[in-house]
Amino acid sequence: MSKQVLVLPGDGIGPEIVEQAVRVLDAVNASFNLDIEHSSALVGGSAYDETGSPLPEETLTKAKAADAILLGAVGGPKWDGLDMSVRPEKGLLGLRSNLELFANLRPAILYPQLADASSLKPEIVAGLDILIVRELTGGIYFGQPRGIRTLENGEREGFNTYVYSESEIRRIARSAFEAARQRGKRVCSIDKSNVLEVTVLWKEVMEEVAKEYPDVELSHMLVDNAAMQLVRAPKQFDVMVTGNMFGDILSDAAAMLTGSIGMLPSASLNAEGRGMYEPCHGSAPDIAGKGIANPLATILSVAMMLRYSLDAKDAADAIEKAVSDVLDQGLRTADIASQGSKPVSTSQMGDAVLAAL
């Protein structure tokens, strides 16, 4: 039976980069005989503009039926004034939550060809290969109660709730330990257990789950120290596991260490391994429509999708090899180009990957 992929281009540079990624998907689909079908739907700001909702019912239905989802990016200043409940980000958060995509895997890898692009000194960052496992459907992103209320003295107060249950922590812990088993066999759990009770429970459950994985080493680090250590000596980490909010902050910092955030894919998986795949970067509204965005993170997201959700390891390998080849050839979009060199466009980069396949 054919596999169904739902393509959600989204906003900003989303449609441009997804277009190239879909060309690559089509190519491996044909050459590896994968029997993949894809259709697309609206999400985010573009969905709001068309339908009044950032996550139309039709999109959610299609997403639930799909074997995998490929997403571009959502959001932009155009929708900044909107009420939180209909903002583009709500489309993304709604997908994560409705599909229970609780395990967000964000690799931060330094591509040797791009060593120069990092802000960090080569000796600090050469060979960097860490994986951030971020809990994606709980924590303060979804905690209740939340809102803005008026106090008795007439002033307003904003409030959100940072909450995790044992079972939520347990399942993300297992994702992290499983991932570590395939890599360096070390998990560092990030918390703020000297101040926040919710992370005291987090730390406790991590210890408990660690007993199921005697071959994997568990350590703990406070989030402020983790932010420091990522700058000071990022190579000390193998897998980092943390909650939704800390993961948002640390994974962006980690990705930026490599200087090639335009290169980094991510996977958001549910308990059955079905998932949504998207670049780590955002919708970059400042360069949208200019045809200069880097499509490689999205193309590599297709590779991750083939590997994790579509059982097509060979096709995934082929894409990753093709991306490495175009880097070897010296092709660079503007975000990763070194000063003075002439960058290629989004579609030229897509062409090159197709040619290298």
Place this chain on the structure above:
Amino acid sequence: MSKQVLVLPGDGIGPEIVEQAVRVLDAVNASFNLDIEHSSALVGGSAYDETGSPLPEETLTKAKAADAILLGAVGGPKWDGLDMSVRPEKGLLGLRSNLELFANLRPAILYPQLADASSLKPEIVAGLDILIVRELTGGIYFGQPRGIRTLENGEREGFNTYVYSESEIRRIARSAFEAARQRGKRVCSIDKSNVLEVTVLWKEVMEEVAKEYPDVELSHMLVDNAAMQLVRAPKQFDVMVTGNMFGDILSDAAAMLTGSIGMLPSASLNAEGRGMYEPCHGSAPDIAGKGIANPLATILSVAMMLRYSLDAKDAADAIEKAVSDVLDQGLRTADIASQGSKPVSTSQMGDAVLAAL
């Protein structure tokens, strides 16, 4: 009338570094005729060991009566197993909260003499001089309700509350705008207003307060992007203002960018400008008692204290000049020494600053 300084050595390397800082305070007190008296008290883990409380009543009473407080650092693995309510950190948090030290000023400065110590490439970080203004007595650190409870299905759940009222946001906003007025006249407010309602209010109040400061430019940035931008191009910032939790994470990352976190002082001020002064770094239990910790951040905290709370600008200038002189002389403790060079001890560094005064 004489000015009262309360000295709180705390835990780990705290006593060692504070000892050197007090020698420096004594020296300028004599040479500038400042009429400062100081006494000391227990806080943190050492207070807990002695009295059963990390913030004994006597310490709090003395702290309230003092014109300024000099703190070393608190905490360490020795007390990790303790209940949250009596952990060393509770001593620090109790001081902040009881004295209403809501404005935490954390400079991240690259000392030209230490340019090599940074993980970042020189062109990214040379000349870095940013100030993080962190709200210190509210947010998720102090929000209620909080705790760990058992759900109906028998599993436990941890929860904390991230909350800010308009007046809390307004006063920290003013601290940031006032500070920016003395510097580059730019404030960047950090929030997560695409997800958290409490930070939607934060952003709104920042805009409102900005109207009182037409000479200062206000911009906004999402916290995940801020973490990225600190790594990518930290010099774009002048003053960053943010809440307690984001400020904890971002200020540690920012300090580490300079490679000299052992050099950075901080001030925590209340509405009357009275304050507590401490190094940005922690209690470093791994090197405690070895006599190798860097006392300069604490010595520079004395300078900040003289300037902001004790009306002794000349003495502050003299200390800062002396510190710069010892760096020029090439003296380095282990944390800032370049590979191969021989580091000086904590007390040798103190001696050198005294000699340079």
